Amino acid sequence: MIPIVTAEEMYAIDREVAERIGISADSLMENAGQALFWALKKRIPPAAKVAVLAGTGNNGGDGFVIARMLKSYGYETDVWLVPPKEKVKGAARTALEVYERSGYAWIAYEGKERELAALLPHYDIIIDALLGIGVKGDVRPPYKEIIEQVNRSPAVVYAIDVPSGVPADGGEAGMAVRADATLTVQCPKLGAYTFPAADYYGELTVVDIGIPPAAVQAKAAARFLWEKSDVVRTMPKRTRSSHKGTYGKLLIVGGSKAMAGAVTLAAKAALRSGAGLVTIAVPEAMYEAVANRVPEAMCRLWPAEGGAFAGAADWDGLEIDAIAVGPGMGRTEGVRRLVNELVRQPVPLVIDADALFFWGDYAELVRERSAPTVITPHPGEMARLLRRPVSEVERDRFGASKRLAMEYGVYVVLKGPYTIVTAPDGAQYVNATGNPALAKGGSGDVLTGIVAAFLLQHEAVQPAVSNAVFVHGKAADWLVQHGHSSWDVLASDVVDALPAVLTSLT
Numbered sequence: 001m002i003p004i005v006t007a008e009e010m011y012a013i014d015r016e017v018a019e020r021i022g023i024s025a026d027s028l029m030e031n032a033g034q035a036l037f038w039a040l041k042k043r044i045p046p047a048a049k050v051a052v053l054a055g056t057g058n059n060g061g062d063g064f065v066i067a068r069m070l071k072s073y074g075y076e077t078d079v080w081l082v083p084p085k086e087k088v089k090g091a092a093r094t095a096l097e098v099y100e101r102s103g104y105a106w107i108a109y110e111g112k113e114r115e116l117a118a119l120l121p122h123y124d125i126i127i128d129a130l131l132g133i134g135v136k137g138d139v140r141p142p143y144k145e146i147i148e149q150v151n152r153s154p155a156v157v158y159a160i161d162v163p164s165g166v167p168a169d170g171g172e173a174g175m176a177v178r179a180d181a182t183l184t185v186q187c188p189k190l191g192a193y194t195f196p197a198a199d200y201y202g203e204l205t206v207v208d209i210g211i212p213p214a215a216v217q218a219k220a221a222a223r224f225l226w227e228k229s230d231v232v233r234t235m236p237k238r239t240r241s242s243h244k245g246t247y248g249k250l251l252i253v254g255g256s257k258a259m260a261g262a263v264t265l266a267a268k269a270a271l272r273s274g275a276g277l278v279t280i281a282v283p284e285a286m287y288e289a290v291a292n293r294v295p296e297a298m299c300r301l302w303p304a305e306g307g308a309f310a311g312a313a314d315w316d317g318l319e320i321d322a323i324a325v326g327p328g329m330g331r332t333e334g335v336r337r338l339v340n341e342l343v344r345q346p347v348p349l350v351i352d353a354d355a356l357f358f359w360g361d362y363a364e365l366v367r368e369r370s371a372p373t374v375i376t377p378h379p380g381e382m383a384r385l386l387r388r389p390v391s392e393v394e395r396d397r398f399g400a401s402k403r404l405a406m407e408y409g410v411y412v413v414l415k416g417p418y419t420i421v422t423a424p425d426g427a428q429y430v431n432a433t434g435n436p437a438l439a440k441g442g443s444g445d446v447l448t449g450i451v452a453a454f455l456l457q458h459e460a461v462q463p464a465v466s467n468a469v470f471v472h473g474k475a476a477d478w479l480v481q482h483g484h485s486s487w488d489v490l491a492s493d494v495v496d497a498l499p500a501v502l503t504s505l506t
């Protein structure tokens with residue numbers, strides 16, 4: 001799990017490292033520049049013509065350490081310092097002076113503006129060390145003009161820490177570097193996972209500069225990238241002595257005449273994800289539509305009214321270990337009553353799609369539940385739950401998820417690129433698998449099935465949910481790597497790709 005931080009947390013970590021642990025700011029910058037250089041060296045061909053663009057702050061300081069190493073290793077490198085030298089202070093000043101004493105020259109941008117503009121299109125590589133996490137507001141001249149020219153240049157652009165001009169914590173970027181790749185220092189910043197900021201990053205690489213984990217833990221909120229190694233570590237093993245009961249009895253409640261496929265997709269996904277026994281409960285009017293679609297699942301017909309649930313459940317002889325409710329069930333009065341009843345059941349519960357529509361009715365009941373509750377809203381549904389505009393949710397996905405999870409004691413899965421799983425204690429886990437192939441009806445139903453199945457098989461809820469989100473995204477990634485485009489993938493293809501993904505995780 002790689003910690004993800006805000007700019008404020010990163011500064012607090014730096015202070016902790018300098019003041020309590022005793023690694024000076026100068027040493028830290030030297031370590032950072034060295035580590036960044038080795039990461040760049042793997043990517044820069046020996047004959048490349050390189051430009052390092054350095055700004056006023058410590059981001060520019062990183063640039064000078066990198067530039068010194070590039071020169072020492074024989075790379076043809078021009079180093080442009082944007083501000084007048086006297087403006088460079090602290091650790092960045094040290095890095096600049098060490099560079100000079102190593103016998104290397106730099107070019108002052110002031111007075112040579114036209115020269116840089118003429119040269120930028122001719123570099124093979126541009127290293128963007130203009131502005132880091134200290135950027136405030138819209139980028140001012142002369143950075144604005146330089147960034148414009150960088151973005152027009154055909155060179156490969158590597159951004160140091162963050163693409164210059166992009167707010168570290170996310171949000172609108174005015175003028176900002178559009179990097180081919182970003183090498184971020186020690187911890188990715190929130191903006192790397194928040195759109196539109198994330199669009200500027202290109203491929204993200206985290207470069208460890210040797211900050212002790214204790215310093216990060218002391219100063220950063222519990223917010224992590226959930227990676228493949230975390231999935232492999234936490235996926236439950238299936239034992240030889242197991243039987244179908246070991247893996248749980250899942251009830252999936254959903255469907256209406258207008259939306260027959262959702263519930264069968266969820267059921268198939270749950271079975272493919274290892275659920276022991278799956279029963280689907282659908283309005284009785286839907287028998288034709290679901291019968292034998294998933295022969296491995298059992299089917300319950302509950303009272304219907306106008307093609308949707310009438311509101312009554314039938315628990316007769318039904319044994320269940322978890323419930324998933326929502327896929328394709330519509331938003332009728334009957335559905336409202338039924339969802340209210342399901343929330344009262346003392347088993348783990350996944351609430352999705354139309355069942356979330358009635359959140360206002362049963363949110364207080366959810367707060368009192370003793371079994372875990374997982375809700376899986378997309379940003380539009382999330383906005384409704386919070387009674388806020390969607391744009392506000394999109395700007396602050398981390399904050400919005402955390403408020404909801406902590407207020408109601410639920411696990412929140414805020415869907416979208418970089419789905420965030422938030423636990424009731426506020427800890428957050430970001431998923432980086434998935435691609436635009438998932439932007440299609442049915443994707444959410446598949447996810448609900450996987451989440452519910454994993455809940456039944458994992459000891460702890462958060463790994464179950466995060467693993468489900470990871471696997472769901474990975475299945476879509478597998479498809480586009482194996483003959484599919486991101487246009488053609490169907491939700492049922494995602495289910496069919498689960499075997500390939502699951503075998504790669506054990």
Ligand SMILES: NC(=O)C1=CN([C@@H]2O[C@H](COP(=O)(O)OP(=O)(O)OC[C@H]3O[C@@H](n4cnc5c(N)ncnc54)[C@H](O)[C@@H]3O)[C@@H](O)[C@H]2O)[C@@H](O)CC1
Nearest residue numbers: 014032057058059131132133134135136137138139140161
């Ligand atoms: N000890 C540390 O603090 C470390 C910092 N590191 C690097 O230092 C960076 C942070 O350093 P700083 O805090 O100096 O921040 P920056 O390097 O982002 O520089 C901030 C400076 O840029 C200028 N600026 C701010 N907003 C601007 C705008 N809108 N338009 C034009 N100019 C603007 C101001 O002069 C400001 O002082 C990180 O991103 C990382 O690259 C790394 O070296 C690791 C260690």
Ligand SMILES: [K+]
Nearest residue numbers: 131160162164
């Ligand atoms: K930068």
